[in-house]
Amino acid sequence: MSATEKSGKTQHNKMLNATQGLKNIMGRHFLAIEQAYRDGKPTAWATSGSPVEMLYAMDVQPMLPENSATVSAAQKYSQNFIELAEAEGYSYDLCSYFKTNVGAVLSNAGMAEGGTRKPTFMLSTDVICDTHVDWFQVQAEKFNVPHYSIDVPHVVSNTTNRQYNYFKKYVTEQLYEFIEFIQEVTGHEYNEEKAKQVSENSWNLSKVWQDIYELRKCIPCPISTRDTFGGLFPLFTMPGLKEPIKLYKRMYKEAKERVDNGVGALEKEDFRLMFEGIPFWYNLKYFGQLERWNAIIVYEPYTYAFSKYMNPKVTKEMVLNKPIEAMAELMLSFWYVYDLETRIKKFEETVRDWSIDGVLLHNNLSCRPNSCGMYDLKRHLMDDYDIPCLIIDADMNDPRKLNETQTLNQIESFIEILRQRKKA
Amino acid sequence: MKKIGIFDSGVETPEEIIMAAGFVPFRLFGDPTIQPEKANEHIPPTHCIWTRNLLELAIAGLDEDIVGIVSSHGCDRTNREFDIWLECLNYKFMFFLNSPRKRDDVALKFFIDDLNEFKDQLQDTFNIEITNEKLKASIHKMNKIRALLREISEYRTKYMLKGSQFHALVKKIQQLPKDEALSLLEIRLKDLKASNDLIAKEMKPILITGSDIDDTEIIVLLESLGFHVIIDDLGVGTKYFWNSVNENEPPVEAIAKYHLSKPILSTKFPSYERYNVLENLAKKYEVAGVINIAQKFCEPVLYDHPYLKKKFKELGVPYLFVEMTYNRESYSQLNTRFSAFAEMI
Numbered sequence: 001m002s003a004t005e006k007s008g009k010t011q012h013n014k015m016l017n018a019t020q021g022l023k024n025i026m027g028r029h030f031l032a033i034e035q036a037y038r039d040g041k042p043t044a045w046a047t048s049g050s051p052v053e054m055l056y057a058m059d060v061q062p063m064l065p066e067n068s069a070t071v072s073a074a075q076k077y078s079q080n081f082i083e084l085a086e087a088e089g090y091s092y093d094l095c096s097y098f099k100t101n102v103g104a105v106l107s108n109a110g111m112a113e114g115g116t117r118k119p120t121f122m123l124s125t126d127v128i129c130d131t132h133v134d135w136f137q138v139q140a141e142k143f144n145v146p147h148y149s150i151d152v153p154h155v156v157s158n159t160t161n162r163q164y165n166y167f168k169k170y171v172t173e174q175l176y177e178f179i180e181f182i183q184e185v186t187g188h189e190y191n192e193e194k195a196k197q198v199s200e201n202s203w204n205l206s207k208v209w210q211d212i213y214e215l216r217k218c219i220p221c222p223i224s225t226r227d228t229f230g231g232l233f234p235l236f237t238m239p240g241l242k243e244p245i246k247l248y249k250r251m252y253k254e255a256k257e258r259v260d261n262g263v264g265a266l267e268k269e270d271f272r273l274m275f276e277g278i279p280f281w282y283n284l285k286y287f288g289q290l291e292r293w294n295a296i297i298v299y300e301p302y303t304y305a306f307s308k309y310m311n312p313k314v315t316k317e318m319v320l321n322k323p324i325e326a327m328a329e330l331m332l333s334f335w336y337v338y339d340l341e342t343r344i345k346k347f348e349e350t351v352r353d354w355s356i357d358g359v360l361l362h363n364n365l366s367c368r369p370n371s372c373g374m375y376d377l378k379r380h381l382m383d384d385y386d387i388p389c390l391i392i393d394a395d396m397n398d399p400r401k402l403n404e405t406q407t408l409n410q411i412e413s414f415i416e417i418l419r420q421r422k423k424a
Numbered sequence: 425m426k427k428i429g430i431f432d433s434g435v436e437t438p439e440e441i442i443m444a445a446g447f448v449p450f451r452l453f454g455d456p457t458i459q460p461e462k463a464n465e466h467i468p469p470t471h472c473i474w475t476r477n478l479l480e481l482a483i484a485g486l487d488e489d490i491v492g493i494v495s496s497h498g499c500d501r502t503n504r505e506f507d508i509w510l511e512c513l514n515y516k517f518m519f520f521l522n523s524p525r526k527r528d529d530v531a532l533k534f535f536i537d538d539l540n541e542f543k544d545q546l547q548d549t550f551n552i553e554i555t556n557e558k559l560k561a562s563i564h565k566m567n568k569i570r571a572l573l574r575e576i577s578e579y580r581t582k583y584m585l586k587g588s589q590f591h592a593l594v595k596k597i598q599q600l601p602k603d604e605a606l607s608l609l610e611i612r613l614k615d616l617k618a619s620n621d622l623i624a625k626e627m628k629p630i631l632i633t634g635s636d637i638d639d640t641e642i643i644v645l646l647e648s649l650g651f652h653v654i655i656d657d658l659g660v661g662t663k664y665f666w667n668s669v670n671e672n673e674p675p676v677e678a679i680a681k682y683h684l685s686k687p688i689l690s691t692k693f694p695s696y697e698r699y700n701v702l703e704n705l706a707k708k709y710e711v712a713g714v715i716n717i718a719q720k721f722c723e724p725v726l727y728d729h730p731y732l733k734k735k736f737k738e739l740g741v742p743y744l745f746v747e748m749t750y751n752r753e754s755y756s757q758l759n760t761r762f763s764a765f766a767e768m769i
Contacts, residue, residue: 089729089745090726091726093720093721094726126525129500130499130500130691130723131500131723131727133525133693134723134724134728135727137693137694137727138730141696141731151524151531151693153497153522153524154503154506154520156503156506156507156510157507157510158510158518158520159520163538166534166541167522169534169537170524170530170534173533174530177530340507340508341507341510365470368500368501368504368723369500369503371468371470371471372467372471372500372501372508373507376508376511
């Protein structure tokens with residue numbers, strides 16, 4: 001045991017200086033929303049996983065209530081909002097993002113508290129979960145605004161190429177229909193040149209993020225979740241804009257310097273972990289406690305997933321010249337909701353490529369689509385590939401569902417297993 | 425006769441295609457007298473207990489005549505759990521049918537594609553031919569079954585058939601070979617026509633909706649407390665026979681249209697349209713109240729509940745929402761709430 005562990009003192013985790021710029025970027029996003037209201041410009045709520053690029057391309061200001069829900073959690077408002085939603089009849093077992101949003105709307109919360117404005121229309125998709133569609137149905141009815149939902153067929157482990165092709169056709173047709181929907185609701189026309197520019201920006205943004213992730217393969221890892229958990233927000237709120245690309249490039253440059261100088265985010269790196277699932281937004285500091293064991297999370301499928309361009313069939317040329325078709329393809333191959341067989345394979349590859357010692361799996365009580373299959377994922381990783389895994393039960397936005405001490409004890413025991421394996 | 429097992433949280437599986445392939449469509453139901461144990465090694469206990477129950481039964485071994493499984497796109501649970509079924513079961517035919525969430529023309533085209541794929545995979549796997557003639561014959565047979573069920577259902581309105589009796593009948597029809605089902609229904613209807621027996625008229629007529637209830641004992645419990653399920657909005661109920669397939673259209677297209685024109689399920693979009701159907705049923709059958717029963721963790725029903733509550737309040741129809749655990753031992757916990765509702769209406 002190191003001196004640091006004996007003293008119980010947490011090591012300083014070096015967040016990148018560039019990441020400080022995230023606040024400004026996100027601040028500009030929220031200002032853009034306010035500005036859109038002042039100017040009478042159309043706005044839309046969008047769920048994560050939906051084609052936000054199409055909104056930017058058609059000059060509609062996007063707002064992502066999930067992002068706002070994380071703001072509520074970070075500001076310690078989420079529990080109050082969730083309880084307000086439960087008083088309205090929404091079950092304790094329903095998604096905490098959804099209930100946070102319901103409570104925030106009921107409270108007329110401001111943006112700094114995670115509130116959201118009434119939009120011109122809503123865009124949902126079931127690519128990630130059914131909740132997204134149900135959530136926006138609830139709120140579209142409340143606000144009396146139009147709601148377009150994109151139905152994405154569910155890809156399972158034995159889906160064939162033939163099926164995949166007509167799945168893609170179905171999603172593509174809906175995306176074209178969505179363009180007509182926007183035109184009808186806002187009067188804005190689809191501009192191919194603008195769509196191309198937005199697509200290029202989105203591609204570039206994602207590629208820099210993926211480059212940053214490549215640097216995380218290095219030992220020691222130059223970047224921790226202090227940079228990535230928050231750093232992901234521009235990927236799903238601002239894909240298509242140039243500003244976040246500059247931020248990510250600064251993050252990359254600084255991380256590269258660290259790599260070149262052999263400097264890690266931790267002073268000492270003993271254990272490299274993967275974290276599957278959505279973090280506990282109400283208690284991000286919790287993850288800092290890993291540092292007491294010189295452990296660092298070097299990969300999160302969740303934050304990586306939003307750099308969506310990882311399907312080899314989707315080339316830059318396709319994104320620029322056939323953005324709608326490319327989007328349909330991407331919506332069918334989203335990392336966060338891979339079928340079980342692909343998920344197992346992808347985890348195994350990632351563990352190998354990022355030199356990961358163990359995997360923490362968040363059985364998120366709010367995100368059943370993600371936690372479904374987690375037990376089999378764990379068993380396969382452990383039995384087939386000898387990868388240590390630990391499942392922890394908690395919730396992304398509801399602090400009532402995290403037992404801090406118990407979970408920390410579980411993690412400590414897990415780290416001890418990893419330590420023994422290293423000694424062996 | 426060999427069977428294709430149906431894992432469906434609604435009733436959107438095209439039985440006609442299975443029949444035309446020479447198999448018996450056999451809907452899988454749970455067993456509320458057992459606890460999921462093996463299934464809990466695959467699915468967290470905070471997920472739908474009904475689907476865990478089905479997986480438990482499947483792991484233990486399904487009916488020996490079952491040669492394949494089809495699962496239809498329902499909620500997040502049935503969708504994601506299909507991969508777990510692939511992990512746990514070893515049938516040479518396992519198909520996930522993506523019955524669409526939406527119901528417009530684009531969705532219809534997609535559904536036709538998916539039904540054709542289902543048909544093709546059945547043909548390829550079992551080396552059989554599913555002809556249009558066979559499909560048309562199956563559609564005709566199923567339409568007769570649906571028409572008989574619609575007619576028999578109305579005997580609930582005449583207080584000559586208990587809700588529990590009807591529920592048990594519909595459940596049986598979803599598992600029997602369809603020729604047997606047809607004979608059974610014809611006999612049942614004949615008996616009802618010849619009968620003058622009335623069930624207690626003083627029972628309170630109610631409409632039930634919610635998660636698909638496959639345990640008739642819940643209906644029996646309601647009856648023991650003075651309720652009469654005069655009409656329902658369930659898969660083991662009216663959703664199974666609401667309308668008929670058009671026999672004059674190309675068969676696969678007609679089957680797709682049939683499923684997309686039924687009363688919408690809570691798992692589909694926009695599920696709030698369910699209310700229009702429920703309101704019409706409540707008015708037509710002059711129900712004294714509506715009971716919405718959600719299986720524990722049944723998200724689609726949980727999302728719809730506050731809206732339904734609001735709408736029924738506006739309509740002035742008493743409405744009760746309960747969450748149940750799919751376990752007979754726990755049913756007694758519902759007694760108090762059901763009894764209080766009976767008092768209220």
